[in-house]
Amino acid sequence: MYSEEHLYSIALRECNLIGDINFYKLVRTFGSAKNAWQHTKKEYKRIDGLGYKMVADIGNPIHLKFAEKELKFCEKNNIIINLRHAGELPKLLNECYDAPAILYQKGSFDEKKQKVSIVGTRNMTSYGSHFLNDFFEEIKSCPFISVSGLALGIDKEVHEQSLLKGIPTVGVLAHGFHTIYPSKNRRLSEKIVEEGGTLFTEFNSSRKPDRENFIQRNRIVAGISPATIVVETAFGGGSVSTATFANQYNREVFALPGKITDKQSQGCNQLIFQNKAAAISTVKDLIDSLGIKKPKIKMEELFCHSEINIQLTDSQQLIFTVISDHPQISLDDIIEKTGLPSHKILPTILELELLGKVKSLSGRQFMII
Structure with a gap:
């Protein structure tokens, strides 16, 4: 191995x-x-x-x-x-x-699917929670992978919403695989892997979740995706560093604006004010900006398809069965096998053609459709 x-x-x-x-x-x-x-x-x-x-x-x-x-x-x-x-x-x-x-x-990690990094404060408010719920509800049918840092608050909500909606999710750790920090997220980390997602870390099994590791971890969260969304963060919050890394890597950054009096929105507002992030106006506009396309609806899903069972007459059924048993059969052979004259067979074949059951070929030959 x-x-x-x-x-x-x-x-x-x-x-x-x-x-x-x-x-x-x-x-x-x-x-x-x-x-x-x-x-x-x-x-x-x-x-x-x-x-x-x-x-x-x-x-x-x-x-x-x-x-x-x-x-x-x-x-x-x-x-x-x-x-x-x-x-x-x-x-x-x-x-x-x-x-x-x-x-x-x-x-497992699917390189083909688009990634979106979503980060924010550990002290999530109902505002941030409602935004994430609306975002994942709107985007649940889209083929993408969410990325976050497996911390409490926004990160935890991102991973849980992803699992709830059947979206693969990536958790980036700030320590080795010998432990999970915070310990409250141990079962969540196991479920991420069980449900087809991924856990990444650059730290070996000797590395503990030291303070400086979290900033270092944030560059992976930012670097793995073409876009990062900052949901809620205070001034100087760890998510600001993630946005800074994303800017350095020439990636797109989006931030959810909030009231200037709300502590957990002040970091987002600052990113927007400093032109380090685009303001999120609506969930729909955000999804359009991310460039994530919903799967195309097949034509048969738009229009109900119902098959109509057509009851054939005795003469229609006889000729249909003969043609079915002998693909590309000629008119002369049909006359021979049915014992009917051509002036009775040809009108019946025309009826079968109009019903979409039989197709005429060159040389007075016939086949079923």
Whole structure:
């Protein structure tokens, strides 16, 4: 299931001073994480911006032992390890300059469906709840995937509304898969995977839900989708950072405006005022702006189709049966098999044609429809 490249990638990313950007520089220079692990300390001068102090921890056997342990953990817990330099990240996320070098995954992820990131405060109000309910009700028949951060409040509501409406949803974690934070969302996280959704994290099993991880997590939420919706957030709320990342990645940002006196709307209003987000006027206009198309209704669904059973006369049934049993039968053969003269057969065939039962072919041949 896992390769040497997975092993050396985890070890390399664990080294001091080797973040996602430097990791990507190394594997592009040396061709693989294994080669970077084995050769960087000798040839670090080949890479602009990397001094000896920055690469000094590469090759440390402690990190390789950790990587071996991490692979066992991932195998035991059915965790997929996506490597950026192997082209395994979600397409839009891979375009981000600071995309994670490694992205751990539980569940399935449909790259073909459009993604919409929806974020907001943990202190959701009835205003935000009503908006999400209206939004998901309007968009439930559309083929898309919702993305959020599996926190309480808006995030939790996004995931739950998605599951309720049969929409796949992605939860991005701020810690490793050894835990779920907040613990209240453990069952929700399991249900996301069970219902065909995905859990992503860039953090290995040693990483706890530390404060700084949540801002780092937000760039994945913003980077994975072409558009981010901020439902409710206060001044300086975490969702503002998600919107900032989305702007940096040249993605669309929408914010739900509210009263200037409502604390949980002040961050959204500020984003709109600073031209960092487009104001949401109506749910319909938002869906149109997102470019998500509802599936086309088939013609037969627009008009009821009822089949009319036509009772054939004895002579019609006789000729219909003969033609049915002998496709492309000629008039002479019909005369022979029925014992009827042509002046009785031809009018009956015309009646069957008008009823849509029989079709005339060249050479006085006939077949049923």
